[in-house]
Amino acid sequence: MAKIPDADASGEPSRRLSADWQGWSSAAFALVGFGVCWAGWRSGGGSATLPWVPSLDMHLRFTYDGLAALYSMLACGIGALVFAYGTGYLALHLAHQHRPARQRWRFWPWMVLFAASMVGLATAQDLILLFVFFDVTAICSYFLIAFDKDEAPARRAALMALLITVASAVALLIGALLLYAHYHTFSLPVLIERVDSGPTTTAAAALIAVAALAKSAQVPLHFWLPKAMAAPTPVSAYLHSAAMVAAGVLVLGRVHPLLMHSRPVLTAVLVIGAASVVVGGISALGQDVLKQVLAYSTISQYGYVVMLYGIGGRLAAGAAAFYVLAHGVAKSALFMTAGAATMATGEDRLSRLGGLGRRRPVLAVAAALAAANLAGLPLTVGFFKDELYFEAAAGAGGLLTVGAVVAAALTLAYIGRFWVLLFLGPTRTEPHRIPRVLTWPVVVLAGVGVAGGLMPQLFSRLAADAGSVTNASPLSLTPGYHFDVRAGNVMALCAWTLGAALLALPRVRDVLSRAWMRMGGRFGPLRIYTRSLRALSRLSAAIHDREVRDLRSSVAAVLVPAGLLTGLVFVLTPIRGAYSIGSIGDVDWLILPLLGLVIIATLAVARASARVGMVLALSVVGFGLAAVYALFGAPDIALVAVVVETMITLVFIGALARLPRPGPAGELEVRAGGPEPGRPRRHQRNLAAGGLAGLAAFVTVWGFLSA
Template sequence: MITLLLAHLGLALLAPLLVSRIGARAFWILALPPAVTFGWAVLAQPGVHSSSPPSESYTWVPEIGLELAFRLDPLAWLMTLVVAGIGVLVLIYCAAYFDDEEPGLGRFAACLLAFAGAMLGLVTTDNLIVLYIFWEATTVLSYLLIGHVTHSRASRSAAMEALVVTTFGGLAMLIGIVLLGEQAGTYRLSEMAVPSAPATATSVAVVLLLVGAVTKSALLPFHFWLPGAMAAPTPVSAYLHAAAMVKAGIYLVARFAPSFADVPGWTPVVLVLGGGTMLLGAVQALRQDDLKLLLAYGTVSQLGFLVVLTGSGTVDAALAGTTMLLAHALFKASLFLTVGAIDHATGTRDLRKLSGLRRDVPVLAVAGTLSAASMAGLPPMFGFVGKEAAYTAYTTGAAPYSPWVLGVLVLGSALTLAYSLRFVRGAFRTDDQVPPLQVHAPGVVLQGVPLLLALASLALGPLSTHLEEPLLGYAATVGKSAGQAHLGLWHGVNLALVLSVATWALGFAVDAARHRLASLWGEHTPVPLSERAYRATMRLLDRVSLEVTGALQRGSLPLSLALMFLVFLVFPGGSLLVGGHDWASLPVRAYDMPAQVAVAAVTAAVAVAAVRSRRRLRAVILVGATGYGCAYLFLLHGAPDLALTQVLVETVSILVFILVLRRLSGRFNDDANTSERVLRGALGIGVGTVTALFALVMPGMRQAAPASEGMDSWSVDFGGGHNIVNVILVDARAWDTMGELSVVLAAATGVASLVFLQEDNVEGARRKLGEIRARRRTTHGTAGAQARWLAEGQALLPERRSVILEVVARLIFHVVIVWSIYLLLSGHDSPGGGFAAGLVAGLAIAVRYLAGGRDEMRAAAPVMPGLLLGTGLFLSAGNGLASMLAGGDVLQTWHAYVRIPLMGELHLVSSVVFDIGVYLVVIGLLLDILRSLGGALDQQIEDEPGRSLDDSPAHSDHGTTGPR
């Protein structure tokens, strides 16, 4: 199972490249992982229904019970068939639905396949925490898919609405997962059982889990997000909102019903919300003129139906629920894809404007009519079998509140028949009063995929008796049965059949009264109360955040720093005052060696000079010098790795400051009065004093042995390296480093967004890189090309060129790059590592930029920073997965000594791959900074009328502050 998940992920990462090369035809290739998954699930059926279903388990974070555990039991098997089977057909449908020139098609393809993989992981995982991770992955990916049309405000708004609602439910569900896991003593779904006397915490946990299911499956009162999500492309609607994402909530209810249906709070929530959603969605579907919205509200109604069935807690209802789950996936996906083909052929989905499609596209008419018949529960369709099973489940009296639930199901099914008739009539009627539309043939794929699904619904009706045994595999786990659980088209004349006839009669009556009902409820559909509440809440949050931000963040850096320092003085400083410390007995030692005194004195003097400096550049250099002084102190204490990193960070910081200073005046604004200076000085002295006192007090409060004891031998035994710092970062605390890499990624994105405010700027940078690569290919091998160094810098004006700097760049660039690689590869046993090596490589590129300008920087690193950032994060994460697949823990280090003839013994450590990822991420960050704060600011300055780079404010002591 993990192999199938990785196949989805790996091909999803390659999807943009495939789409860029072969266009929409790439979807045929992308359909391979779901196709293989579907075939594997079909072949695994005998083992699924045995006493030991297929399972896999890999340790992840054992301290919190987190493991990559997967189990293909009957319910997971059914959901896998739905997710993979519909996924294959939707991806194939996309190949014909989209043009090769569709904007963002590569991103869309990657997200759609990744979503299929996330759904596969969600339904097969046997660990609650991993289930939550996949749950949130589907939330994020659905946001990207719904908002595919980025220039559409409606699309962006719908995506955000879906994200907010489902994330809210996901957070509630996470609390429920933790409560439930702690109560049960395990996070394994297969090992979890309700206690004999459920505690209040169990009831609360179950209700919180249901909140997650309700939001995900668009039940009352959160149903409004699903119709809004119809702004997504039709394949997204067919997959996410008919067969996959909204089914996640149904799956959650079905998964916990066998164990928790008797827990107080479960039954009322499931039946009230499910039944109410079924009726409300059906009524709203009858009011829609947009075929896609009609199906959306119909989906809301059917989801309520499914929640009632799967959550009732009886074998009969569970069998009906799994039957309807499969039937709904088939007919609703077919109907959505039919609407997509109609829209593709006519340019509209408005049923008031459609006429004659039964004649123009008869294949779609057959597919749509058959699928609508299944949705309406008409024989011999598979939907009829599911509806009959549902009626049977509640005519036995075994299910709770059977008479009331049965009444809701009959009324809801009658309304379903009515809006199914509305769909067929609106889509395929022939009306002479409707102006004719220009219809072009949708193509074989656009018609064949929905027809295949419709024919499957038709075939499974008569064959439903053969599905009874596989579907009973899950239903039998519920434990309570009235002995009536059977599937088939004909069970004789019984109460369920009578109710079906009554349903049809009522449904046709509602359809006959459609004009009277339309005049009764008006022309426009009112905005649901819950949606109005959502919008009001979002407006309130915006207003409150604006007020809070306006009060606390006034755009003044001194004020923000003062607030942070005041909090530090009040709370940590206050704890020192009330801590009852014996200040007289503190172990104060002036110094360990005389060199410390000299370095500390010089560093302090430089810090005072920085405070008194009126020039920005001088202050930046002096502040950097204090950092170098700290690095020297690290070195004196025997920490060369920390010293090296500190020096490199200070150097990069100075570089960034200098780049930014070009847009600022040369001097500080001397507008502070005497009282402000006194307050600043007092605040600075106070913070320094409290920090020093903490440094004195903390060592005396130690109760446990220092963590550093024995680390010299531990680092060799645990990580196979002698550099303790590096072993901690890439072995012992690798998860922390992984999180920090994500933060670096976010920081790089933030830096770029400050400058590249328009997409055109990013595209311009890509075009420039393409030109440089093309020029390299054209001139490669010529004598001129080989003789020139800093070739891209030749375009600089003579007054902007420095021969000395160009010579220095030529002398040191390759040496520094080689040194960075040495630091990278030797960092496990000596000072260095991926972070320090990445800083060194980034500084080498910075030298090229300073010597030859932005084009030379692009020539030195002819890749987009995002590629380096993404590749680095992928390598670091992949290293963790590889160790797991090798039989160890996630991010576990493997090392070995290999003897090479004539070279001696070579120490190989698997964590070097993780370090290479860090190396690439850091280079990507620095390249993004140079591209944004360097090259982009160069361009801005040059584009300003009458300005050049030499005229930037930082070159003048009295220049005006430029745009920030």
């Protein structure tokens, strides 16, 4: 699996080199973007406005503030490492699937476009512009998840992600239109100044929150994210840890000043975030597939962020931004670890892996640091994300304090299980050599996590600037190590103790996760989605049967009433002098044979059994009418008719060539060997309907020409 076949390695060297160049140039592009974003943040940011549809107050408004800087640097910085990782991963991935290396060209444009759309989403200050970038990320994710288009799970996962995220984006658009109808602007800064409490604001806030929560894979619309793990690992490491799912909480952070005017919406956001933490955490405990563990972990981790936005306040806003930053660094490294392990061993299940630490010590140490970062252990930046989270939860009081401890314990348990089963224990599968580019991005991100643990101000200033935008007022964050008895320290110790107990008691852990997964399989939203999709498919098939397979009946349902109505008008209105027969001129004698040819071709279309024969006979009708136009002194119309008829005929034949050959049912022959039951009667009915429609058309045209 780790060795690229010789044919691929030597058959087309220039093409392989150009494909590698595209990947590395994408990484360089993202790295330059990170540098530009960092420089822009250090210089204080800026804004730009260009007219778009001024009459509707729609402008291309972009602002590079603290929130935009955080998500832009996250998208570009992690993007650069993931793109570099992808140059090595894709070669092995395509070789394993026996696909040509040139298919990498379908991958990189979508990754770069996604990165650019994330920067656009982060800086957009117009609700319609926000919606556009929101949808572009969904479209890019569809093509990236479906990169392995020959694999049915990838196609189904891509469709599921597209349906959920695009359908929820419609809610964002409706919310924007409601706000425009009430406040007469799409500008977010203006809306924040004008907004007040009321039913319109509440409804719009709820719709926007639904779109954001679906994008961040929050309960009950979380089920698309585990399925999206059918995508190649670079897609998961980027979109499903630090970019696409981050887009949802980015929108929440951007519109949070609007949400603060609707306490019911914030309460709902808090409850959904808490539910996502529990659902994702317990589900991750029992997963066997590497990326599935991390997918459910992502649901849980973004639940933390959503909870913080639901709690509200200065500290919670800063903590949410800090959490997104620290989580992106840790989770991307863990996803790339999973991909490297799979490429080295050919296995993606924890039950078939183990002992990898002895063969890949550098990867094991880097993954351990990334796991410690996610679990919030000291000397990593993750410790401070949990410290801020604990302080915000303790400030809110009540069940949130207990919930925060349980959530952190679940994180330690499932990520500890992930690392232990992957790198410790007996070696079940002997690893192969893998390119170094599959390891060093993990090392870099692990180093960033440790650097943030030793110097938290590297993260805290950026998070504070982002939180200031969310909170609509300046704030500062001063995370640090405190060796005293305070709420955050006590909660952390309780979480580590409970998490270690869950990790040390696999029987309890497995019983809990299996019971949860069984309940989810029976009553969960995935079941509702599957049933709804099947019902829509059945409805589509029924409409297809009615409107396509039985098209003649549908046409007859229109033509017969029209013919009868024409006949009724003919009977009830005076017709004396209304119809006249003109004289036949010299040119008319030339037209009559053409009309005869058209009639013969029409009958041939009705009688033909072969598809190509039908198309050619139908083209005779069109060319005959073009000749009639020419004889009537309209050569320009005749020429246009010839060109159009030729193009339509060629397109028609090309389309028919792509269709499967008709079977017995398609030829209206038996499924059992004889003619279709009722066919003679249907033929007579169709003949009568066609004759009636033709007679009605003849009478109508004759009347117009006589007038």
